Amino acid sequence: MALSADVIYESASDQIQSVPAVNGDVLYAGALIAIDSAGYAAPWADTTNYNFIGVCMKQVTGDTSASPVPEANVNTSGMILKKATIGNASSQTDVGILCYATDDNTFTLSSTSNVNAIGRVSRWYSSTTCDIDLFTPTEYMALQF
Secondary structure, eight states: OOOSSOOOOOOOOSSEEEEEBOTTOEEOTTOEEEEOTTSOEEEOOSOTTOEEEEEESSOEEOOTTSSSOOEEEEEOSOOEEEEEEBTTOOSGGGTTOEEEESSSSOEESSOOSSSOOOEEEEEEEETTEEEEEEOOHHHHHHTTO
């Protein structure tokens, strides 16, 4: 039905999302975070049905029997990780290449088995040191099609 009066919606930040943490796992500040197949925030891994959402902002331990369930605060803005180590990066020609992660803090330019790229190399410094321009959750989901 069309509005006939003002409606003020409750809203949330478009950069920080709170998601209940998966039971028994510790999500560390700075860790890459996935939404698992049950809808919980989990440390990133090369796991089927994991969807990348961003970087954990504060350590939390999941306990789904708690009330309320502890939540992970996740930066979903597509932030740039400055001077990250990418194991197989080697030169300026890596800029623009897709970046993958095998766990919550291990980056590679090699595709993984079960998940898509989490970002792209946006700057190369030297050796394996690069900036990674992370994808937003929407950009990550777009890679699936």
